[in-house]
Amino acid sequence: MIRIGVDAMGGDFAPDAVVSGAVLALKHLNADERIVLFGDQQRILEILARENANPTDFDIVHTSEVIEMGDLPSKAFAKKTDSSIVKGFMALAAGKIDGFASAGSTGAMMVGAFMVIKQIPGIIRPGIAGFIPVSESKLNVILDVGLNPDCRPDVLYQYGKLGSIYAQRVLGIDNPRVALLNIGEEEEKGNLVTKSAFEMMKDSTDYTFVGNVEGHHLFHDKKADVVVCDGFVGNVVLKEAEAFYHLLKKFSPENKFIERFNSENYGGTPVLGVNKPVIIAHGASSPVAIMNMIKQTREVIVSDLCEKIKQAFM
Amino acid sequence: MIRIGVDAMGGDFAPDAVVSGAVLALKHLNADERIVLFGDQQRILEILARENANPTDFDIVHTSEVIEMGDLPSKAFAKKTDSSIVKGFMALAAGKIDGFASAGSTGAMMVGAFMVIKQIPGIIRPGIAGFIPVSESKLNVILDVGLNPDCRPDVLYQYGKLGSIYAQRVLGIDNPRVALLNIGEEEEKGNLVTKSAFEMMKDSTDYTFVGNVEGHHLFHDKKADVVVCDGFVGNVVLKEAEAFYHLLKKFSPENKFIERFNSENYGGTPVLGVNKPVIIAHGASSPVAIMNMIKQTREVIVSDLCEKIKQAFM
Structure with missing residues (x-):
């Protein structure tokens, strides 16, 4: 039971x-x-x-x-x-x-x-995961979305692991592709924390790291299944998506495409x-x-x- | 001439x-x-x-x-x-x-x-400004959008000043309202840098600081005319908006509402x-x-x- x-x-x-x-x-x-x-x-x-x-x-x-x-x-x-x-x-x-x-x-x-x-034990800082629609039926995982607004690089590294396990076990994605949210696709791009996290993630044996993704990659799954970022950026990203949904809903209330962005559909935010x-x-x-x-x-x-x-x- | x-x-x-x-x-x-x-x-x-x-x-x-x-x-x-x-x-x-x-x-x-x-002289770090549509005819200024992915609080403070002058002089907004992009509206919310920047901005005599705004406030002008953030967050925010535009354009190519989000309409990014x-x-x-x-x-x-x-x- x-x-x-x-x-x-x-x-x-x-x-x-x-x-x-x-x-x-x-x-x-x-x-x-x-x-x-x-x-x-x-x-x-x-x-x-x-x-x-x-x-x-x-x-x-x-x-x-x-x-x-x-x-x-x-x-x-x-x-x-x-x-x-x-x-x-x-x-x-x-x-x-x-x-x-x-x-x-x-x-x-x-x-x-x-x-x-x-x-x-072994987890430096738990995180909370959010979800972003990337196709009619698929969601990508993004974490952290607000628990840790200041993340050390090793915390971001672990978020990759937590997100990967979530995607595998709960969403049923085999060998999830983990990406780092960044301001350029090249390895040397980023702020101090993402540059350092990239160094750790690129050698990961814990999960499949596929490199950096940018803000415009968030809504398709061509690159990643799991997107890692600090809780400040993740929170802003998720709330921006929410803002779009509300803008669009006003303009076309019964649209299947737009309804993909309704966060109601994703349930809650798991504490990982x-x-x-x-x-x-x-x-x-x-x-x-x-x-x-x-x-x-x-x-x-x-x-x-x-x-x-x-x-x-x- | x-x-x-x-x-x-x-x-x-x-x-x-x-x-x-x-x-x-x-x-x-x-x-x-x-x-x-x-x-x-x-x-x-x-x-x-x-x-x-x-x-x-x-x-x-x-x-x-x-x-x-x-x-x-x-x-x-x-x-x-x-x-x-x-x-x-x-x-x-x-x-x-x-x-x-x-x-x-x-x-x-x-x-x-x-x-x-x-x-x-006097400027710690120049920034680059981006624009976000908030109504049929109005744009909000957001900065930095990528020049400084790691910002000190005093740099964020100055971005408020630069953005305020831009909004006033170029966009013709009297007494622009400057807000800090954050993960909650309350003063105590944020990461280490935004918390410290808030402390400086709330006592500003250089511009009208109206407090924190969140990701879901970005696309209306009820709260602010100028949104301040570090170049990492600003870059992700702007590229996420771009992603939405491209998603939506596919779905409804000739829509006036959606066309507001076309970054082509805003010209370039001034170096401030x-x-x-x-x-x-x-x-x-x-x-x-x-x-x-x-x-x-x-x-x-x-x-x-x-x-x-x-x-x-x-």
């Missing part, structure tokens, strides 16, 4: 959007896969009733507190011990759930990931390099985004990603 | 695209504004004849050499003394032309800008912080791109931008 923990109270439209998203996700799960909702039991049951969903299809862990977006993450995590996020992490640490996902406070999720679940599956999603997540977050959490659990990463860094 | 120097031999489609672009630009110039073409006189005259243009409408400075994209910039600049780029810079330094523009070797243009024209107007353009520039590069060079000359920058940094 696989148990997918979901923070029902996390996100701008919680608990409604989360519970509705969980109902949508249920249709995509196998019989031995269950969603465990952490949150206000009564409100969850009300939403399930409104959705004509069967409450016995879900496990509910009642919590009385919520970590708000305005709360100081570490303080709130320490104090709000009956919050959905804290209880979710406790259940994850205890093995009562196999992964935990939330569209709530990213800061509190990070506190839980680092303090409760802890990073995998911690001991158990932790997935964070956009605060503004809709039910569809939550459904995809849950599906993605399931993929990360089923692929045994964290174990594969542990083995690779032993 | 204003004389706009143009490297007729620079760019992937030179001299054809450059000379054709100069013919297009001529229609937009006033009677006291002349284009000075540096390049192979015979080939230039042939193209002008093919375009049914009057050769007396142009000044031509014959040059026998070309700095190629593969040449080492500083070496080529020293050796190819009869090249269009070297002769252009010599004319600019001697006051025979008022500005110099090229779609050729960016490296050689930089050598000329730094070694011949030299940076303005050197003593005279130097403009570089994309190697793949079409005649329309060259026309806009020439128009932009004219604007930079007419606005007396370099003098205004000198005064501001005295």
Whole structure:
């Protein structure tokens, strides 16, 4: 039995959007896969009733507190011990759930990931991965997208390894091509950190390094499956893509091509390099985004990603 | 009389695209504004004849050499003394032309800008500016877009000043709002450099600092007129926008909205912080791109931008 923990109270439209998203996700799960909702039991049951969903299809862990977006993450995590996020992490640490996902406070999720679940030995700094559409059906992985705005070259090197394992295990890409995001394709281009990272990556035996890619290579897969960058650049790149999507949606609301850029379709952002599956999603997540977050959490659990990463860094 | 120097031999489609672009630009110039073409006189005259243009409408400075994209910039600049780029810079330094523009070797243009024209006293590092469409008729300035991939906080501070002067003098924006590109709107967000730059910019008396903007704010002008970032991030941002344009053009070739993102419309990239107007353009520039590069060079000359920058940094 696989148990997918979901923070029902996390996100701008919680608990409604989360519970509705969980109902949508249920249709995509196998019989031995269950969603465990952490949150206000009564409100969850009300939403399930409104959705004509069967409450016995879900496990509910009642919590009385919520970590708000305005709360100081570490303080709130320490104090709000009956919050959905804290209880979710406790259940994850205890093995009562196999992964935990939330569209709530990213800061509190990070506190839980680092303090409760802890990073995998050998990993210098965990990262968070984002996704970029490169064809009708394929996504490229990009990391880090915001956890580490200042990266040492050896951290970038490791992101190549983490991204490669993710692409292989979760996205099913054999021998993923790892590229370094840079300002020129030539080896000598870049800032001090990417130049030094290139030196390390070009000799990699951990993954297939294919060299530098530039900003205009991001949306096709001719060159790479995994794109490595620091969390500052990755965050800007991903938000710029988001801006384009919103611009274009206004202009052509029902276009399949444009819909490829809708980040709702990619679910959440996995935290790579911690001991158990932790997935964070956009605060503004809709039910569809939550459904995809849950599906993605399931993929990360089923692929045994964290174990594969542990083995690779032993 | 204003004389706009143009490297007729620079760019992937030179001299054809450059000379054709100069013919297009001529229609937009006033009677006291002349284009000075540096390049192979015979080939230039042939193209002008093919375009049914009057050769007396142009000044031509014959040059026998070309700095190629593969040449080492500083070496080529020293050796190819009869090249269009070297002769252009010599004319600019001697006051025979008022500005110099090229779609050729960016490296050689930089050598000329730094070694011949030299940076303005008080400027730590010159930068190059790019443009981002924010409405039907308005462009925002973004800098640096590639000259300095590693920026100190005080360099970012100065980019705010350079961008503000450009927006005011060339784009005609009163009291331009300067923002720092970052990974969150809050003051404490960012990498080490942007955090430190924020501290300097928030007390600026040189320009109106409006705080941080994120990647998803890039394509509207609700927040800023000038966006400051290091040359690594700026380069990736601009090339990502270019990628979107090419994706979208395939999908809807004749769309006005999408055409806003065509970098051809913005002409070249001015080098800000050197003593005279130097403009570089994309190697793949079409005649329309060259026309806009020439128009932009004219604007930079007419606005007396370099003098205004000198005064501001005295």
